[in-house]
Amino acid sequence: MKQSHNSHESSDEYEERIIRTGYKRDWRQCKKEMDKFKECWKKNQKNQTEDQK
Template identity: 45%
Template sequence: MATDESKTPPPTAAEVDEPDEWDKRIFSTGCADENAKMTDCYFEKRDWRACTAEMERFKECWQKNGNEERTSSKGA
């Protein structure tokens, strides 16, 4: 029995290369490289405890670039 799958065309190269909203937010922090290294570490090791150096570098970058207000709770 044949399946009737949706024939959605694959994304074009321009669509794949275009930054999405998440990418734009990460790039605007100034810590995109540190974030990539941190997530790559987790993807490779599957354990955040094995990525403490990468997390620390991301945290230092986050603070150096003044991003604390992005994650602070307002009115808490």
């Protein structure tokens, strides 16, 4: 039981961190941030592929 309590506390810590970052519970309100993330992800995937050659 103690183990599940600790994991519950850990998830609460993560939820608090997410809320502090400005989480709005609706991805559509963060569309600009999501677009920036996707662009960065694609760029880094391309760089990773080139580095493996």
